[in-house]
Amino acid sequence: MKEHTILVVDDSRTNLQVVRDVLEKDYTLQLAISGEMALKFLSKKKPDLILLDLMMPGMSGKETYQEIRKNPENKNIPVIFLTANQDEDVEVDCLNMGASDFITKPIVPEILERRIGKTIELEDLQKNLQGKIAQKTQEIETLALQAIGAIVHTLEAKDEVTQGHSIRVAGYSKAIASEIGMDAKMQEQVYQTALLHDVGKIGIPDSILKKKGRLTPEEYDQIKGHTTIGANILSAISAIGYLEDGARYHHERFDGNGYPRGLSGEEIPLIGRIIAVADVYDALVSRRHYKEAMNEATARKELLSGAGTQFDPEIVKVFIRLLDKGTIDEIKRQTTLPEENVR
Ligand SMILES: [Fe+2]
Known part of the structure; x- marks a missing residue:
């Protein structure tokens, strides 16, 4: 032959x-x-x-x-x-x-x-x-993704109340990415990035993270540091270069009043604007140390009232569409552990 x-x-x-x-x-x-x-x-x-x-x-x-x-x-x-x-x-x-x-x-x-x-x-x-190079690159990526999985588990194990938050936010963010037309590879990147958005909380003392009462201004400043701490941790995973923006920018606000940089509008990288909506929605409808879970209808109103100030209005629009279609509920159902449903 x-x-x-x-x-x-x-x-x-x-x-x-x-x-x-x-x-x-x-x-x-x-x-x-x-x-x-x-x-x-x-x-x-x-x-x-x-x-x-x-x-x-x-x-x-x-x-x-x-x-x-x-x-x-x-x-x-x-x-x-x-x-x-x-x-x-x-x-x-x-x-x-x-x-x-x-x-x-x-x-x-x-x-x-x-x-x-x-x-x-x-x-x-x-x-x-x-x-061979392609195969090795694939192996390195797999290894890095396994490391990510381990990091997320470490973070989630720290606090039983917020367990599942990272995975839900990653799922919602990926759904937004798909809805705005990103291709499969980009959606996967959005998922991984969102999964790690709060990784910097590893560096924040439990006494602050789990505090039931009001935070002092100093404590609040410390909490804000989780964005930069997270970005610094993730910049060390050099095999995957896109991870750190999610951690760094998910608390920026569309009107420029967010942190850590106070960027506004489209200055905020898209990944930050996507995670911001997914993150807040999940926080609203979940129980926290300092509050009870909000129902979906009220959370919807909260998102809409923050469109253009706290959030990118386009991303809010997309998220509401996903809520209407039942996509968000479906992701929540798939990613929530059975014991978490008992509240
Ligand atoms: Fe956060």
């Missing part, structure tokens, strides 16, 4: 015949008598290598080469030029354009065979390496 396909482009039928005689036993060959014909073939199939005559009437080898490379899908197909010209400048020119190699005519069968063999071998190695 011949593994590799080579596209041979030459205006001389004699040359095509010579190449065919030499390479036919090892490769599947596609022969083209002009640049136009080569391009037509390339629009249907991608060979593993292109052998391209430089001097052709009509579309020259150089022009054909440039046309081939215009299509990003053809960017990585190695091209070897066939040149009758012994002039060194032409050869340097070919290599500068990005050709893998050049072979001078008249064709010496052994040289043709060896050069093609080497280029194909190199190409295979490179593809193999790319595959």
